[in-house]
Amino acid sequence: MADDIILETRNLRREFGALVAVNNVSVRVKAGSFHSIIGPNGAGKTTFFNLLSGTLKPTAGQVFFKGKEITHLPVHRAVHLGIGRSFQITNLFPNLTVMENIRLACQAMGRDNFRLFRSHRAFRQYEERAWEIMGKVGLQDKALMLARALPHGDQRKLELGMILAPDPQLLLLDEPTAGMASEQVPELIALIREIQTSGKKTIILVEHNMNVVMRVSDTITVMHYGEVLAEGTPAEISANETVQKAYLGALYE
Amino acid sequence: MQSTIPPTETGREALRLFKENRGPLAMLLALILFPFFVALLDGQGPTAVLNNEIGNARFLQGLLIEIFILAIYALSYDLILGITGLLSFGHAMFFAVGAYLTGIAFKSFGWGVGPTLAAVIVAGIVQALLFGLVLPRVKGITFALVTLGFASVFEIIVKSNEMVAYTGADVGLQGVVVPAAWLNTSNERFRLYLIVLFFTFFVYLVYRRFVDSPTGRVCIATRENEGRAQMLGYNTFYFKLTALILSSITAAMAGFFHTVHQPIVSPAVAGLGWTVAALLMILMGGIGTLSGALVGAAIFRLLQFYLERWFGGNATFLIGLVYVLLVMFVPYGVVGTWQARRLDIQRGRERLLRLLHLRP
Numbered sequence: 001m002a003d004d005i006i007l008e009t010r011n012l013r014r015e016f017g018a019l020v021a022v023n024n025v026s027v028r029v030k031a032g033s034f035h036s037i038i039g040p041n042g043a044g045k046t047t048f049f050n051l052l053s054g055t056l057k058p059t060a061g062q063v064f065f066k067g068k069e070i071t072h073l074p075v076h077r078a079v080h081l082g083i084g085r086s087f088q089i090t091n092l093f094p095n096l097t098v099m100e101n102i103r104l105a106c107q108a109m110g111r112d113n114f115r116l117f118r119s120h121r122a123f124r125q126y127e128e129r130a131w132e133i134m135g136k137v138g139l140q141d142k143a144l145m146l147a148r149a150l151p152h153g154d155q156r157k158l159e160l161g162m163i164l165a166p167d168p169q170l171l172l173l174d175e176p177t178a179g180m181a182s183e184q185v186p187e188l189i190a191l192i193r194e195i196q197t198s199g200k201k202t203i204i205l206v207e208h209n210m211n212v213v214m215r216v217s218d219t220i221t222v223m224h225y226g227e228v229l230a231e232g233t234p235a236e237i238s239a240n241e242t243v244q245k246a247y248l249g250a251l252y253e
Numbered sequence: 254m255q256s257t258i259p260p261t262e263t264g265r266e267a268l269r270l271f272k273e274n275r276g277p278l279a280m281l282l283a284l285i286l287f288p289f290f291v292a293l294l295d296g297q298g299p300t301a302v303l304n305n306e307i308g309n310a311r312f313l314q315g316l317l318i319e320i321f322i323l324a325i326y327a328l329s330y331d332l333i334l335g336i337t338g339l340l341s342f343g344h345a346m347f348f349a350v351g352a353y354l355t356g357i358a359f360k361s362f363g364w365g366v367g368p369t370l371a372a373v374i375v376a377g378i379v380q381a382l383l384f385g386l387v388l389p390r391v392k393g394i395t396f397a398l399v400t401l402g403f404a405s406v407f408e409i410i411v412k413s414n415e416m417v418a419y420t421g422a423d424v425g426l427q428g429v430v431v432p433a434a435w436l437n438t439s440n441e442r443f444r445l446y447l448i449v450l451f452f453t454f455f456v457y458l459v460y461r462r463f464v465d466s467p468t469g470r471v472c473i474a475t476r477e478n479e480g481r482a483q484m485l486g487y488n489t490f491y492f493k494l495t496a497l498i499l500s501s502i503t504a505a506m507a508g509f510f511h512t513v514h515q516p517i518v519s520p521a522v523a524g525l526g527w528t529v530a531a532l533l534m535i536l537m538g539g540i541g542t543l544s545g546a547l548v549g550a551a552i553f554r555l556l557q558f559y560l561e562r563w564f565g566g567n568a569t570f571l572i573g574l575v576y577v578l579l580v581m582f583v584p585y586g587v588v589g590t591w592q593a594r595r596l597d598i599q600r601g602r603e604r605l606l607r608l609l610h611l612r613p
Contacts, residue, residue, distance in 0.1 A: 114491075118467075
């Protein structure tokens with residue numbers, strides 16, 4: 001057991017009634033790597049993500065983060081361990097400003113959450129940190145706009161900013177480019193790439209865009225009907241015949 | 254030497270606080286002077302207010318005290334519903350516990366004002382914790398129904414024949430005598446008026462501060478998107494519980510003043526209708542705005558009072574009609590709509606002034 005494994009799942013399984021959405025998935029993610037999970041629609045990728053972040057509890061199996069079991073951890077604890085998660089469907093505070101969205105993410109990491117009768121403006125450190133994050137994701141000029149008024153691409157950036165705020169070691173990104181105009185995709189991917197390399201972070205990415213996945217990933221796990229079909233480097237995966245049949249074949253035929 | 258020293262941190266803070274709260278302070282001053290103004294209009298002279306003379310000034314003070322008490326109650330509901338997003342159908346219980354406890358402590362136990370107040374605050378905390386028991390388990394409409402269940406049990410107990418010696422059952426608690434002469438509403442009307450006025454003002458400022466605090470901000474985030482707030486690392490349960498405790502203590506205090514002001518506690522204040530009254534007040538004033546709760550309480554009581562005086566039995570129908578019109582034309586409440594439309598209103602006024610050649 002090398003300790004450079006940051007996240008590990010053992011025989012993870014989740015049933016929804018008769019449907020087995022995730023079946024015996026055992027995956028190991030190396031610290032500092034860019035690990036992508038691909039698979040056709042309904043392969044169980046998002047369910048798998050929900051199990052990792054604690055939103056869903058598995059029927060069986062375990063999840064380990066840095067060697068510690070986190071299978072039954074409450075959702076709000078995950079961030080404090082260093083796991084950040086984004087959503088396939090944009091999940092923000094739509095009626096709050098961009099600044100407030102990110103500021104809340106920063107405040108969560110501090111110890112001032114129960115200062116009942118002082119203005120939040122008195123705690124400058126969170127605003128400064130939020131400003132810094134907004135610079136990173138390029139939203140400073142929109143700081144006072146309401147989140148719901150942002151164009152979709154900027155909402156995805158805001159979402160990224162909210163996960164970055166607590167400075168997590170592991171980022172779970174569920175289709176960060178979903179619904180984005182294709183010309184905006186490279187920009188966001190470059191941003192994610194830069195975050196990973198400059199911050200020595202581990203990224204687990206669920207993505208449909210094959211070009212993106214093949215270009216940026218260190219390791220790819222292919223899921224199909226809730227099971228792991230194959231795992232390897234991008235070169236290995238594109239050469240893998242089972243994968244081609246099950247997934248790529250279905251797409252490109 | 255002293256005068257050359259720049260203002261201290263506390264001094265600057267006080268100045269900032271004063272500037273921030275100019276509006277409410279002006280309102281407070283106006284309300285303090287209001288009884289004197291009415292007395293002058295009536296040709297009574299300002300000393301009438303201090304001497305507690307019978308007249309319009311004294312009568313309107315009584316009506317305003319009722320409005321202040323309703324405002325405190327509505328504020329407490331706005332904190333959990335408008336700010337934190339918790340829909341409770343049991344809010345009447347928060348108020349009724351304070352009202353009944355005060356009445357029983359005065360009448361049956363012969364307690365003084367101090368111990369009674371302490372008991373009311375403790376009871377406020379305890380009932381919030383009771384609601385807190387179910388808080389992590391149920392959400393949304395289920396929470397509303399469970400809280401309705403709690404409140405109904407309380408209402409049944411209050412109305413039960415076994416409790417008649419204490420609560421007066423269906424008839425309600427009658428003939429409560431406030432043990433302190435200085436707090437007596439008949440003899441010391443203006444003093445009670447000032448006490449309740451200052452308390453309302455205090456609660457409003459504390460609530461505004463709370464909503465602006467880091468804790469209040471998380472309460473708003475919980476209302477907006479609870480799942481996301483949890484995902485950011487907040488254990489939302491504690492934030493909801495904090496809001497609930499603050500709200501419950503406030504509502505119980507409103508109940509305390511209710512009993513002090515009119516020494517009769519009707520079991521109606523424990524019923525669902527009383528919760529709906531709080532809901533109506535904040536809907537009319539503007540949900541989640543805090544100041545809307547104050548406006549709503551004033552509209553609610555004044556409508557009820559004057560329509561009943563002018564139209565008698567037909568008042569209920571007219572009140573209903575006004576509610577329908579308000580919902581249709583001022584959907585976000587008076588304050589809420591004003592905040593949303595502030596820019597439009599300003600622009601419209603400027604255009605009007607230009608049309609009238611009053612402004613270039």
